[in-house]
Structures are given as structure tokens and as C-alpha cells.
Amino acid sequence: MSARDDVLAAIRAALADRPDAPEVDRAYRTRDPLPPGADVVDLFAERVADYRATVTRCTAPELETAVAAALDGAPRVLVPDGLDLEVPGAVVDADLSATDLDALDAVVTRATLGIAETGTIVLTHGPGEGRRALTLVPDVHVCVVRADQVVPGVVDAVAALDPVRPQTWVSGPSATSDIELDRVEGVHGPRRLHVVLVDG
């Protein structure tokens, strides 16, 4: 017998008692995950900042200035295909190798949504967000999130996302607590995360 047949047979033998499959009560999906009276967008900004990411809030007309300020003079800035922003020093991704990406200083992208409950941004790596390596290798990630993209909780995010697209959930900059449980920002991913939150 193949390993596959053997494993499946072992599972069926193990379940010879035909256990009941319990019902799952999904009432949790209707509960508000946020503290009473909290504003979704304010809380998102607050909780992103809790991870020691930088948050800038601006209006739509101020966006390009805010992004340029967040880049803080970084000379070579990677931008994904389909990014609808003027970025100083932009280098458009054209199948750059990992080593090429490593030579760039920062990356600017949009996001698919933000989660207030956890201060998380979610990328699904389509136009304006770029393939996964782009937001990983450069040391600074400037991520633009519109206020209307912020959902209250993890439950709302999971419901809205397409499971077949690759996803990256980002909650603050790369971090480790592996040495004496002391949190250190910045191991392998971008050591600086700057979220530009566009109101209205």
C-alpha cells in the first residue's frame, strides 16, 4: 500500500467509533471586538503605533507630501506596478532579483485593508501592493491605508479577503523577543514601518 492509502486507512480505523462532529456556534461573529465607543479609524492608528510603527494621518490632497516626508530622503525607492502615486526616487519593480531589491532603501505600497482590533495591515499583493518580496527585502516600508479600508475586527478581515490570493498580515515592524523575552524591532523584515493613513 502507498503511504497515502496507509495513512487514510489508519485515520479511518482510528475513527471507527464514528465520533460526532460538534456544531460550531458562530455568534462570536456578530459581537463588536472593539472597546465600547471606540472609533474604528482612531483605534487602528493607536494600535498600529503600539507596535512602534510610525503613523501619519493626512487628507487625500496631502498624501504625496506625507509619503515623501515618511521616506525621509531615502534615495532609491521601490514602487510596485500599478501604484497611483508620485514618489520621489521611484524605481519601478521590473522582475528585480532579491539582490537588486536588497540594494534599495525603501518601498511604498498601498494595502488591501486595515484591522482596528489588532492594528494590522493586510497586503494581498495585487496592483499597487506588488509581489511579496517587494515589501520584505528593503529596510523601510511606507504603507498607504485609506480610512475606508479599515475594518473593526479580525472576523471582518477574514470574511473580506480572498483566500486564494497570497496574503501578508503586517502588525508593526519585524520583531523578535528571542533573547530574554526583550522585544527588539527589526530582524529580517523592514526595520521601519510607516503607515500613512488617509482620512476622507
Add this chain to the structure above:
Amino acid sequence: MGRTFVGMPPFPTAARTALADTRLRHNLAHATGTIRAKRATVVAEVEDWEDLRGQAAAVKDATLARLDEHLLTLEASLTARGATVHWARDAAEACAVVAEVARTHGVDEVVKVKSMATQEIGLNDALAAQGIAAWETDLAELIVQLGDDLPSHILVPAIHRGRAEVRDIFRTRMAAAGRPAPTDLTDDPAELAGAARLHLREKFLRARMAVSGANFAVAETGTLVVVESEGNGRMCLTLPEVLVSVVGLEKVVPTFADLDLFLRLLPRSSTGERMNPYTSTWSGVTPGDGPQEVHVVLLDNGRTRALADPVGRPTLRCIRCSACLNVCPVYERVGGHAYGSVYPGPIGAVLNPMLRGVGTDPVTDSLPYASTLCGACGDVCPVAIDLPGLLVHERIRVVDAHRADPRPKPEALAMRAAAWALGDARRMSLAERASGLAGRAWRGRGMPGGRRALSWLPFPGSRWTGARDLPVPPAESFRAWWRRTGRDEGTGR
């Protein structure tokens, strides 16, 4: 390469050694104390936490009850998304699959995402035997690998190491594995992390193949999920051309929507954060993004053995958050190595005997006794596994497995004597008086709280006190005190 747990002494012996190591105990107490406090704060934020635990347990139980069907769905969705699915009965088969993929691509090194499943199957040693270097890329795993050490915690495998030890390991060992540590490296955690970043970046940039595990595998869509902090996982899952993921059978969940429970429960339980820095999901091959050849190895290695025990089956709900380790008073004092397995702490004390079976290996058989049954583990478990109940269940299985032994174990003799004494009121009072006398006569040593302790009992009790201190019996037993103070029924008050 790496040491293994094979040949470890049973828990009581290993625990004796660990307890004598004051630095280890200091590191552990500091680390587990920190993480317990963080977890408690973020769990308190979630008002319906108890309900979430219950529903997560229900999702897992429902999935396990139809495990064959969900795995077949998973296989079909992965295949439809361009992944190759392999099945492995045991560790050797799983390692062989990974080695074969490496050979096909002519690679002699792979980068690895921290994964319990690949540790469990001893993948690094198996690959080394074939001339393939497996580089651990998680900071703590790197510390363990460079230090030629063993992991001692599910989440923070180098929890037993202090910062000065880490600096020494980096200074003396990094050069042999690749880019050396800076010569002026201090023991500042930020600097140590920086050294790891530089050391590993050259490996990420040149690696052609990566090996990962998965925290969850979604049957309906073939989506694999890796939850991490440092970004080393993203590096491995994104940059190489070939990716092999070793996934335990019990990692399957039916739908993507089910993740809305686990992605809330896991980070808060595990690192004590609202969300971990990075979570990656991928479904097979995405053209133009990430590895273009994707393999998934579905691993049994004892899981069907655990599934076959209706009482022990819930052990397979475990999402490896490590909360039960961090609250365990036994773990906090002896650390992970004494458990002789990559799965230490309360979950290890239950899971190892489940996966390996009982009655053959003394190390495994000793594990269910590595607990005070205080119940803290069961209270924190995000998938509501009744760990204290299962510890007792495993003790029963161990005892049953030894019933036919030609020479009963001292525990069995002691328990038999206890059953004899406890089973009859008169014998009980005799035994109490004997132990009370003994209590006055014995010179014990101190226990925490100033209580006197016995560190030695005559054989067969010596086998018990060899690794435990017993409180000295009180000079007067409760029953004697009750009689003396005349509090018999009707006369008391």
C-alpha cells in the same frame, strides 16, 4: 550537526540536573514571568475569550471527527493550485521526501522556517546525512543550532540562554557557518539581532530551496498559513524557487473563514500580542510571486495513534501556542530539556506518550508524572484541551502498560501500599501514626515557604524521593487532632 534527544535520561534524573543549574532557573523564571504577564493583559481585552476557546475546540473536534474527508479535500485543492502533495507515515518517510526534492534540484543547502513538525522528524540531521545543510533562520533556532544545543521551548527555543551566552555563541560559532559576527559585538539584544540579520541575509539571498511547516492548512482552498515575528518566515516562503512544507495531519481546518477564531486566539496566547508581526498565507503556486515549485508533505508520525484514543484525541487540537509551558510550575523550574522531546511542558507530557505510545521507552513513560496537576495549563489553553485530565489519563495508560512487567515499578508498589492503607479506616490511622512519628524524627531540609521537606525515603520510596522533596508529615495527623479535640459528630463546636 545538532544534538538529539535520543538517549536522554528519564524526566526525574534530567530534572535533578536542571534544577541544580541556577542560571537556567533564573533565565526561565524571568522569561516565563514576562510572557505570562503579557498574555494576561491582551487576553483580558477580549471579552468573549471563553466562548472563542470553546468554538475553536469545536472546530478542531469537528475536523478531527472527519479527518480523512478534510485531508482529501485539502489534497485536491492543493493539487488544483499547482502544489505537489506527499503523504508520510513516519519521520523517515517525510525526511526522505524533502531530501529527494533537494536532490532533484541539486541543492546542498536549504533555509528553514522554525517548525515543530520538522524538529519532531529530525529533518536537519537527516538532511545532513545526505550532505545537505539545513540553516535555521529563526533567531532562537539559530542560537540553538550554532550552540550545538537542543530547543527548550516551543516558541522561544533558546529561552534557557541569557544574552551573554548568546553573544559568546555568536562570536565563536558564526564564522564557521557563514558571515562572522562583528568583532565588537556586545550583549545588547538589538545588536545581537542585528548580527543575526546580517549573517542570515546572505543565506536568504542565495538559497534556492526552503523548508517550512504550517500553523494551519485550509482544506477548501489549499491555503497554508505561517504565523511568525521576525520576517525570516517571509524570506523563506518568498525568495527561494522551491518550497517544501511539512504539515502534521491535524493542522487542517475546513474553511478559510475558520481562521477568524485561530488568528485571534493564537497570537494572544503565544507571544502575548494582539497580533504577531507577520502572518503569511499562500495557496499552491502564485505565478510571478514566490516559489514556483511547491510541495506539501502530510505527516502522520503517530498522529493516527493519538486519534485512535477517544479520550486522548483532543490533544490533536493543539495549535502549539506554548501558553501551557509558560504557566507550568514544573516547566518554569526545570526547563524544556528535561522532557527529552521537542514538545516540552504540559502538552509534551501528554502528546509524546500519545504519538510514541507507552510501555516501551522509560523517558516517554516518565513524562505524564512531570506535573503537579495544578490545572493552570488547562485554564490557559486556547483550544480548551483538558491537559490535567489527560495527564491523569496518560498515567493510567503508563501503569496499565506495565501491569505485566515481571518486577513492579516502585511507584506501583507504593501506590499498592497506599491503596491498601487508604482503603480501610483502621489501617489508615495506623499508617498516619507511623508517618507522624517519622515526621518528628526525620531531619528534613527546607521547602519553599519554610516547610520542612524529606529528601530521602527508604527503598522503594527512594525511587520517588530521588527527584522530589516530600513535605514532612505533620507531627499530628488530622484524624488524631480531630479525635483529641473532641470534634466528633454531635460533640463538636
